[in-house]
Amino acid sequence: MIYSFFRLLSIIVIKIFARVEVKGGDSIPLKGAFIMASNHLSNIDPFLLGAISPRRLNYLAKEELFKGPFISALFYFMKAFPVKRNKADISALRNCLNLLKNNEPMLVFPEGTRASNTDKIYAGVGFLVKKSGVPVIPARVYNTDKVLARGQKFPRFAKVKVIFGKPLKFGKEKDPEQIARDILSVIKTLD
Numbered sequence: 001m002i003y004s005f006f007r008l009l010s011i012i013v014i015k016i017f018a019r020v021e022v023k024g025g026d027s028i029p030l031k032g033a034f035i036m037a038s039n040h041l042s043n044i045d046p047f048l049l050g051a052i053s054p055r056r057l058n059y060l061a062k063e064e065l066f067k068g069p070f071i072s073a074l075f076y077f078m079k080a081f082p083v084k085r086n087k088a089d090i091s092a093l094r095n096c097l098n099l100l101k102n103n104e105p106m107l108v109f110p111e112g113t114r115a116s117n118t119d120k121i122y123a124g125v126g127f128l129v130k131k132s133g134v135p136v137i138p139a140r141v142y143n144t145d146k147v148l149a150r151g152q153k154f155p156r157f158a159k160v161k162v163i164f165g166k167p168l169k170f171g172k173e174k175d176p177e178q179i180a181r182d183i184l185s186v187i188k189t190l191d
Contacts (some may be wrong), residue, residue: 002077010047017155024164033100038139040109124177135167140190
């Protein structure tokens, strides 16, 4: 119920500030586990993708966001859980695998941070794909940084585009870093 309330609130705020165009939304499975992998331009990206998705998504969020009881509770209600960045967080990866095993979808950002525009990747997504064998739904967001840029306190009006690609499957023979690189490569081609 709390998730539904915050999802509705996200939809309202996004409709007010962003004219959203969605392509390929039919690529999102209506049942079964999957990993939605997206580029990451703004703090609104998880809320936007969650509002668009017909499924309730689970999120990885940097542990620094879980400061204080109120904000931590809010993130947990939104189905987010903390991940330690810049090192292998076995506990967070195990939690993701358990959710995927229970047919729950995950949202991850292979770049590991907002607006990186580099070739740096979070190889954890490759590990999750290799261990779980679930399909990956690539997604690319455009202009969310125009709605809420890094350091900006209040949203601005902008046109936003979200493109979902066809589901990707990977064999067990690839290493996690190569899987993550392949996913990011596909995301960058979505236009």
